[in-house]
Amino acid sequence: MREDDLDRAMDLGLLETEPCPACDASCAAALTDARDARRRALEARERYRARGARLQRRAEELRAKRAATPAVDIGTKAPALPAAAAAALARAKAKAAGSEPK
Structure with missing residues (x-):
């Protein structure tokens, strides 16, 4: 320590x-x-490494979850409308066409 040689x-x-x-x-x-001081530095380094490993593990889990979730193709099928909305749309289309549904 007197020679300021921390490695030794x-x-x-x-x-x-x-x-x-x-x-x-x-x-x-x-x-x-x-x-x-050296013990605190080593403990801090270990916490830093553990945090990095934890963040990497979470990122990999998120990637795996995203890869497992099937993509929804919105362009192939229109979502079904509730009955009341479908009826209102039919009335609006009929009115626009000039004939009132009975």
Whole structure:
């Protein structure tokens, strides 16, 4: 830690170590601060990766759901009208044609 070599400190067990009793307060504080900061960084990285995996899984599920849903072809068949709307349309067409339905 004194050489500011975080990679080497990690290789030597920074995350698992505790300050030694022979160290002064500033040395122990530096070790504890470095260890805790690195743990927080690693935890944040893991949360970021989990979030990315979760978002990717949701996107794949959505793509699969969209692929499984059949497309509706609106141009081939007109939707059926309710009976009252069909009757009103028939009356309007008959009136426009000049003959009133009986």
